[in-house]
Amino acid sequence: MLKDLIMAGLLAVEDYIALHVLTCLVPAFLLAGAMVTFINRGAILYYLGEKSNKIISFPLAGVSSFLLAACSCTVIPVASGLYYSGASIGVVFILLWVAPAANILALTYTGNILGVEMVISRVVAALLMAFTVGIVMSMVFEKKRKVEAIHKDKAPQIIAKKELILILLILACLLLPNYFVRSGGYIYKVLIWAVTTLIMIIYAISVIEKARIKEWLRETWWFVRIIFPLLLVGVFIVGIIGRILPEAWIKNWLGGNSISASFFATLIGAVSYFATMTEAPFVDTLMKLGMGKGPALTLLLTGPGVSLPNWLAIARVFGFKKAVVYVPTIIALGTLIGWLFGNFIF
Numbered sequence: 508m509l510k511d512l513i514m515a516g517l518l519a520v521e522d523y524i525a526l527h528v529l530t531c532l533v534p535a536f537l538l539a540g541a542m543v544t545f546i547n548r549g550a551i552l553y554y555l556g557e558k559s560n561k562i563i564s565f566p567l568a569g570v571s572s573f574l575l576a577a578c579s580c581t582v583i584p585v586a587s588g589l590y591y592s593g594a595s596i597g598v599v600f601i602l603l604w605v606a607p608a609a610n611i612l613a614l615t616y617t618g619n620i621l622g623v624e625m626v627i628s629r630v631v632a633a634l635l636m637a638f639t640v641g642i643v644m645s646m647v648f649e650k651k652r653k654v655e656a657i658h659k660d661k662a663p664q665i666i667a668k669k670e671l672i673l674i675l676l677i678l679a680c681l682l683l684p685n686y687f688v689r690s691g692g693y694i695y696k697v698l699i700w701a702v703t704t705l706i707m708i709i710y711a712i713s714v715i716e717k718a719r720i721k722e723w724l725r726e727t728w729w730f731v732r733i734i735f736p737l738l739l740v741g742v743f744i745v746g747i748i749g750r751i752l753p754e755a756w757i758k759n760w761l762g763g764n765s766i767s768a769s770f771f772a773t774l775i776g777a778v779s780y781f782a783t784m785t786e787a788p789f790v791d792t793l794m795k796l797g798m799g800k801g802p803a804l805t806l807l808l809t810g811p812g813v814s815l816p817n818w819l820a821i822a823r824v825f826g827f828k829k830a831v832v833y834v835p836t837i838i839a840l841g842t843l844i845g846w847l848f849g850n851f852i853f
Contacts, residue, residue, distance in 0.1 A: 512747045519746025520739055523780075526693055530700045531581040532735070534681035539588030540727030541677055544719065545670035549663040551593035557649055561597065561641075568598040569637050572605035573614075573630075575682070578781070579607045579817035580738050584730045587824045596648045596825075597641035600833060603821070604640055608812030609633035613787070617807065620787045621794075628804055628848055636808065636840045643836050648829060669714050676707040734820050741816025745780045748815075761793060764801040764853075769845030772802035773838050776809025777818075786810035801849015809841045 555564045577585065582603055590599045607613075609629050618626040666674070680703045684696035711720060760771045781789070789810070790803050798806075813834065822830035 512750055515750035516743035516746040519749070519780075520743050523739070523742045527578070527581070530684045530696045531578065531681070532584070532738075534677055534700070534704070535577065535581045535584045536727050536730050536734075537723075538674065538677045538681060539584035539730045540723050540725075541670075541674050542585075542588035543591050543726045544723040545674060546592050546666050547663055548593045550665040551589070553663055554665075555589070555594040555598045557595045559595065561595075561645070564595065564598050565601060565638055565641050568594075568601040568641070569605055569634055572602045572637075573609060573611050575602075575606040575610055577606045577610065577681075578811055579814040580741075580780070580820065581681075582606045583734055583738075583817065583820045583824065587730060587734070588726075590825065595645065596829070597645035599825075600644045600829075601637045601641045603833075604812055604837070605633055605637045608636075608808045613811060617787045620791050621803075621807075624853070625800075625804065625807070628852065629807055632804060632844045632848065633808060633812075636837070636844060639840055640833065640836055644829070644833065647832055670719075673707070673711055673715060676703065676710055679703045680707055733823055737819040737823050738816045741814065741819045742780055745778065745815050748778060761798040761802050761806075764799040764846065764849030766842065766846045768799055768802045769805050769849065770838075770842040772798075772805040772845060773809050773841035776806050776811075776841070777813050777834065777838055778815050779810060780814040780816060781810040799849050800853040801845040801847075804848050805841045805845030808844070809837065813837055 553559065555568065575582070575585065585606070586599050586603045589602065590596070614626050614629060617629060665671075680700055683703055684699045687699055688695045715723075761768050776786075786807055790798070790806050793806070794800070794803050818830055818834055821833060
């Protein structure tokens, strides 16, 4: 039995490394390092910092997060790069939630499988949860973080043109494999990633100063060293959990739209690992077996939105206290959203 559990964990890690490291994590870490290195900290503080207007910064973070096709693990280095560039805790955790829970790629795929009603519900629910999370995290932690004051009447320049182009090329490495390859072999994603990465490397070597490249790679390595080992540990544990839980038992507990069904769906999503877009066919299968629409919506959000590796990485990068507040808040909100939509919206 112990051998089977260890093998399940190792197979989960093997699958994760094979399908996510090159096309997801590598560009995500490079993007995080680039954000810290090249984006003007003063501009981040001006638009998204603790002193910025939340009526503007929160919606800006929420809407822009829809464009980032990332899973709960891939988004960690991106969000941490933004955080260490000066963004407020509320803005960062909005990005942490919305990007994996309701990115445009996952929404498109969800619409194809589950219909427009579920897509609209997913968008509305993701934003409601995001803004609530942003407010909660700001109320609890904002005063504890020392921030620089912005005294400029005029908004500072965000980034130099040549460095903006580099960041856009890194984004292309991260997004294009998932946007262009929605079916077929993983090798096609790798090929697109390889081409875009080669273009990015040639541009960086040709245009960016060597000292700045070294600084960028040094910041990137810091994120890799801090985050990547914990992601592997988390994926290993998730593989073991998936082996232990009986499938029939899970299905029986997800029927109807009760508060307990929504809670259980939220809990499954919170401890499991779903790569972006894999949640829709999984939820479709469970709905055909009797799962209610409320728990289905909850699982669509929390499945890709949070995961055990995500918990561990958040605790490592942002601090244990922030993880302790964030994860239960998501579980509570997911349960409430599932029950509310299941009984009063659908």
